[in-house]
Amino acid sequence: MQKAERQNKILEIINTNQIGSQGELTELLESKGFSVNQSSISRDLLELGVVKVHGAYAVPQKNNYASFGLISLEIAGDNLIVAKTDTGFAAAVCVRIDNAKIPEIVGTIAGEDTIFIAVRNQKEQRVVLKRVWEIFEN
Amino acid sequence: MQKAERQNKILEIINTNQIGSQGELTELLESKGFSVNQSSISRDLLELGVVKVHGAYAVPQKNNYASFGLISLEIAGDNLIVAKTDTGFAAAVCVRIDNAKIPEIVGTIAGEDTIFIAVRNQKEQRVVLKRVWEIFEN
DNA sequence: AAGATTATGCACATAATCTGCATAACCCAA
DNA sequence: TTGGGTTATGCAGATTATGTGCATAATCTT
Numbered sequence: 575m576q577k578a579e580r581q582n583k584i585l586e587i588i589n590t591n592q593i594g595s596q597g598e599l600t601e602l603l604e605s606k607g608f609s610v611n612q613s614s615i616s617r618d619l620l621e622l623g624v625v626k627v628h629g630a631y632a633v634p635q636k637n638n639y640a641s642f643g644l645i646s647l648e649i650a651g652d653n654l655i656v657a658k659t660d661t662g663f664a665a666a667v668c669v670r671i672d673n674a675k676i677p678e679i680v681g682t683i684a685g686e687d688t689i690f691i692a693v694r695n696q697k698e699q700r701v702v703l704k705r706v707w708e709i710f711e712n
Numbered sequence: 713m714q715k716a717e718r719q720n721k722i723l724e725i726i727n728t729n730q731i732g733s734q735g736e737l738t739e740l741l742e743s744k745g746f747s748v749n750q751s752s753i754s755r756d757l758l759e760l761g762v763v764k765v766h767g768a769y770a771v772p773q774k775n776n777y778a779s780f781g782l783i784s785l786e787i788a789g790d791n792l793i794v795a796k797t798d799t800g801f802a803a804a805v806c807v808r809i810d811n812a813k814i815p816e817i818v819g820t821i822a823g824e825d826t827i828f829i830a831v832r833n834q835k836e837q838r839v840v841l842k843r844v845w846e847i848f849e850n
Numbered sequence: 851a852a853g854a855t856t857a858t859g860c861a862c863a864t865a866a867t868c869t870g871c872a873t874a875a876c877c878c879a880a
Numbered sequence: 881t882t883g884g885g886t887t888a889t890g891c892a893g894a895t896t897a898t899g900t901g902c903a904t905a906a907t908c909t910t
Contacts, residue, residue: 577898577899577900595854595855595856596855596856597854597855597856610900610901611900611901611902612855612856612857612901613856613857613858613900613901613902613903614899614900614901615856616855616856616857616858617857617858617899617900619856620857626856648818648819649818649832650791650792650818650819650830650831650832651791651792651830651831651832651833652791653791654791654792654818654830656818656819656830657819658819683821683828684821685820685821685822686803686822688819688820688821689821690819690821690828690830715867715868715869733885733886733887734886734887735885735886735887748869748870749869749870749871750870750886750887750888751869751870751871751872751887751888751889752868752869752870753887754887754888754889755868755869755888755889757887758888
């Protein structure tokens with residue numbers, strides 16, 4: 575099985591290149607010896623929680639200085655998103671998320687450095703991932 | 713698949729009966745409509761962590777002083793685990809869990825006596841359940 | 851609205867898990 | 881130590897789950 579390997583490579587690629595479409599990514603992978611087509615890429619990106627921001631795919635995970643407390647966003651199951659923040663910042667970050675009034679968010683709960691965001695399904699999960707990420711990226 | 717169902721029944725049975733052997737348990741299960749043999753029972757008991765004490769099978773009681781606050785672990789949906797702790801201990805227990813850096817754990821949130829542990833799917837749920845339990849059992 | 855991009859139902863391939871059988875390993879009383 | 885009762889396990893086949901491409905639907909962008 576080469577799925578895991580392929581997904582690692584995908585992360586590597588989108589972290590070092592500006593990838594604008596799945597077709598592009600597919601070609602790159604093929605040129606590196608992976609036999610794969612667009613459908614699988616689509617599913618891989620879904621699994622990895624990769625989203626397209628400003629026209630390029632990106633992993634919503636960054637040690638961006640400007641990101642104000644938010645460290646990473648990760649999906650869990652199909653109705654949860656888990657956000658990691660700097661210690662003590664969860665509440666503050668959560669307030670910003672709540673203020674955005676993203677309709678797909680069913681509810682949020684903040685701990686010390688973690689926030690759970692509940693959504694209804696996978697599709698909403700992706701939407702929220704993207705929206706939240708947009709709030710904090712600069 | 714009837715494995716999960718069968719294992720639940722096994723727990724129920726050994727909690728309400730004195731079961732002295734796997735053969736005995738096998739018969740009881742068959743009489744309740746489960747088609748199973750001793751080999752599988754053996755494997756089930758192993759998985760469930762059931763042990764024979766004073767000649768009867770029993771689920772090990774975790775009220776162990778060494779368990780340091782953790783009272784129970786329970787699954788919810790297929791991407792959540794809910795841990796109950798002694799009142800006021802949730803944060804402390806949660807720190808121990810976090811420190812274990814279990815990769816399958818997406819995030820944790822501690823309240824007063826409850827911890828939510830987010831994982832990605834059922835498989836990871838099982839892994840985490842086991843690992844967390846291992847942290848607190850010795 | 852049209853073309854580009856991404857998602858998905860379906861069918862099939864592959865991999866993982868489950869299970870019984872047979873039997874080995876273990877336990878313990880005498 | 882031995883023998884009967886009990887439990888564990890290697891193996892092979894059955895069953896389930898996962899991964900994949902194809903064709904095409906749904907969605908997005910302009």
